[in-house]
Amino acid sequence: MTDYAIEIEGLTKTYAAQRGTGPKTALHEVDLTVPAGSIFGLLGPNGAGKSTLINILAGLVRKSAGQVKIWGFDQDVNPRQSRASIGVMPQELNMDPFFTPRASLDTQAGLYGVPKSQRRTDEILRTIGLTDKADAYARTLSGGMRRRLLLGKALVHSPQVLVLDEPTAGVDIELRQMLWQNVRKLNAQGMTIILTTHYLEEAEEMCDEIAIIHQGRKIAHDRTDRLIGQLDAKTLVIQPVDPAPEALQLPDGVELERRANGTLAFSYFRNRTSAEQVLDAVRAAGIRIHDVATAEPHLEDVFLALTKSSEDQAA
Numbered sequence: 001m002t003d004y005a006i007e008i009e010g011l012t013k014t015y016a017a018q019r020g021t022g023p024k025t026a027l028h029e030v031d032l033t034v035p036a037g038s039i040f041g042l043l044g045p046n047g048a049g050k051s052t053l054i055n056i057l058a059g060l061v062r063k064s065a066g067q068v069k070i071w072g073f074d075q076d077v078n079p080r081q082s083r084a085s086i087g088v089m090p091q092e093l094n095m096d097p098f099f100t101p102r103a104s105l106d107t108q109a110g111l112y113g114v115p116k117s118q119r120r121t122d123e124i125l126r127t128i129g130l131t132d133k134a135d136a137y138a139r140t141l142s143g144g145m146r147r148r149l150l151l152g153k154a155l156v157h158s159p160q161v162l163v164l165d166e167p168t169a170g171v172d173i174e175l176r177q178m179l180w181q182n183v184r185k186l187n188a189q190g191m192t193i194i195l196t197t198h199y200l201e202e203a204e205e206m207c208d209e210i211a212i213i214h215q216g217r218k219i220a221h222d223r224t225d226r227l228i229g230q231l232d233a234k235t236l237v238i239q240p241v242d243p244a245p246e247a248l249q250l251p252d253g254v255e256l257e258r259r260a261n262g263t264l265a266f267s268y269f270r271n272r273t274s275a276e277q278v279l280d281a282v283r284a285a286g287i288r289i290h291d292v293a294t295a296e297p298h299l300e301d302v303f304l305a306l307t308k309s310s311e312d313q314a315a
């Protein structure tokens with residue numbers, strides 16, 4: 001057992017120049033550790049370098065510099081063991097239309113050198129809910145079933161680390177729930193899960209830790225709750241008894257949004273202003289309070305704040 005499922009140091013990838021474009025550095029000296037047994041989110045805007053990082057982990061793209069260890073195995077020193085420790089569910093749905101799910105899983109297990117006696121084809125078919133489609137041609141499977149088959153293929157060699165690249169992009173709610181149920185179950189059995197997603201709410205709900213990559217650099221990495229706690233922003237929503245007056249004297253740095261339902265949303269930073277000061281200002285304006293609620297920032301706010309400040313620094 002290792003403390004870290006993944007250890008990355010100084011990882012750099014520069015794609016060679018292509019016709020019309022110069023070389024492109026997609027990852028700049030990224031250091032990253034993923035705790036064993038965690039569900040880990042890798043987030044970033046389009047083109048940030050997430051797929052490049054995942055493809056390097058999967059052994060599909062060659063790094064330009066740096067060190068990558070998977071389950072303690074250095075990719076350069078123990079390529080076979082490091083590859084055997086990881087399973088990747090890719091984004092694309094390409095698959096051989098004349099293969100059945102059973103044949104796909106068997107072939108994949110063969111590619112990983114899993115002996116016939118140790119194959120878990122039926123168990124995996126059950127896990128991904130494709131038992132009754134086991135012998136149907138892949139071309140007759142729905143998009144959702146194909147995705148589940150891709151998950152199954154990533155599991156044939158019982159990897160310690162499972163990587164899911166945008167597993168829920170464009171899938172319906174039912175399939176999304178099924179995928180997350182599977183992910184939680186595999187994680188409860190001890191598998192480390194790394195996922196990329198564009199749905200920040202999903203990352204917030206699923207992930208123990210999150211790293212944010214922007215323009216090829218890691219700009220944040222922390223426990224999900226701490227990452228959200230980093231933002232000091234707070235919103236106090238007040239429902240007045242009577243319609244609020246136009247003029248309101250507010251402490252510096254407090255912003256007021258008048259919402260369509262008549263509520264007043266005051267946004268402020270806790271290190272500058274207290275809730276008491278906001279409430280005092282409300283009472284001073286003669287507003288009688290019917291109800292009060294507070295709202296904490298979401299991952300989306302953190303994400304926007306961090307990617308924006310990293311752009312400002314780069315400018």
Ligand SMILES: Nc1ncnc2c1ncn2[C@@H]1O[C@H](COP(=O)(O)OP(=O)(O)OP(=O)(O)O)[C@@H](O)[C@H]1O
Binds near residue numbers: 046051
């Ligand atoms: N094979 C390649 N050759 C040249 N440049 C590439 C290649 N693959 C990716 N890039 C470039 O590297 C950068 C990072 O791309 P990457 O696909 O890793 O980002 P991403 O974070 O996965 O984005 P998305 O969320 O859109 O999938 C982009 O600028 C992309 O254009």
